[in-house]
Amino acid sequence: MFKRILGNVTPLTRKGTLPNFYSLFVTRRFLSKKFKPIAFYSIAPLTENRVLTLRNVLEKDLSSLGVVGRIYIAPEQGVGGINCQMAVPVDKVDSVKEFFDGFKNDFGTIEYTQGMQDTSLPNFDKLRVLVKKNLVSIRQHVTTQDLAVQPHHLTPEDWHKQLSQQKDEVFLLDMRNQYEYNVGHFDHAIKMDVDTFREGIHLLDQLVADKSKQKDIFMYCTGGIRCSVAGSYLRKKGYENVKMLKGGINAYGHYIKESTNTSLFKGKNFTFDGRRGEAITNHVLTQCYHCGSSCDHITNCVNTRCHLLFVQCEACKSKMKHTCSNHCHNVLEGKEEYQLDYDYHRQVAKAW
Ligand SMILES: [Zn+2]
Ligand SMILES: [Zn+2]
Structure with missing residues (x-):
């Protein structure tokens, strides 16, 4: 049996919380710069010592490049590696990528996803580099080793093609929380009616219970990390055809922007930062909880x-x-x- 561990990450609904004066504060501090939202993650077996070293180096060197954001690092005893969401001054993007190139031994080749638009307000107010037990909050005890068998990572193009072929026959799981799904999601996606990933992964067992081990199971999330964990969990249970969207909705948004295909994702891609979302299409799928007017803010x-x-x-x-x-x-x-x-x-x- 899995040993239940205490969640080391507070529920995602409480993430990205910002004080009321956020905009004012940020406006004054960053008015003249342009920032690019950049994210990546890597599930990697880091020792506890290495995690501490990395925390210090990342904090010091990224701060000196003017980067703000939220970086989690975790050791191999749990879901280990790095999960990085940053706002990088536009003129420092190449330097930041060069900096991370120096950590190939830790994180492998990094695949970045970028926000749809540069912004003069960075999406974070400062840089926080935090050591966690797990990169994503999870109820089961999972080590980095357990995640070695990954789901199939489909490029946005292949994802689009396969989803288009399957149409409404598709078995497609939205691995995010219900409020993320509500403001935007893929056609025919199954909503996890949960507020945290911890609860979501628990629901997976029920959702796949009547499915054959050969069934195509598609899953997606914002940037991919939640599917890397959830998909691997299903692979370990014997499901062979688990397919995740590589780079998540972030990457799909870029693909659609460049492509002539119609987006299979409708609405807004919710983000855990000051932007709280980027429109992939102009569909407004939600209503104000107080008055019922059409709104996705x-x-x-x-x-x-x-x-x-x-x-x-x-x-x-x-x-x-x-x-x-x-x-x-x-x-x-x-x-x-x-x-x-x-x-x-x-x-x-x-x-x-
Ligand atoms: Zn309240
Ligand atoms: Zn209202």
Whole structure:
């Protein structure tokens, strides 16, 4: 049996949380520069000592290149390697790539995914290099060694081709959280009705229970790392044809931009940073949780004990003072004690 381990990463809904003054702060600090959002991950067997060395080197050298972002590194006893989301000054992109070329022994050949647009506001306020037990939060005990058998990594082009052929017959899993799915997803994708990856991987067993070991199982996430873990988990259980989108929706967005094909992904690619998403198509798939108007803008509830990510229109955002509920609003005003343990469905009661 898998040993249950404590999650070392807080639920993803609480990630990318930003204080209210974020824009103002960032605007003043970074006004004149242009940044490129860049991400990559590598599942790699790093020793604990190496992880500590890397943390210090990355922190020092990337800071001196003006990079901001969030970098996780983890040792091989868990889901080990590196997961890197950065905003890099445009004139430093080549230097940053050269810098990472020096770590081939640790991370292999790095395949980057880039944001769709450069931005004058970086998507992070500073650089954080954090040591984790696992690169992604997972309930089961998985070592880096366990992830050696990977799902088949399909290029966006092959992914598009195979999905187009299978049409609505496709068995396609969206390995992200429900609020990410809600604002944008691939046609015919199955929604994991969960708030964290920890819960999602648990659901996998149920979803594939009636499938033959030869069944084509397609899966995708934002940048690929969640599928590298979940897909490998299924491969280990004997499912032979597990296929993941290489580079995730990030890479697919770029492919579609360059291609004449119609996007099979509709809506917004949710991102865990100050942007909270990039439009792949102009479809708006969600409604404001308060008034029901068509909207795909994600608000991060400013009650620091809540920090819920949810869809809210500008008018309601202003009316509710950037909170998700009357309760959080009252907590902020000092009228109530915060009482709700985090529960997305209980907390956001739809008024419409
Ligand atoms: Zn509204
Ligand atoms: Zn709230």
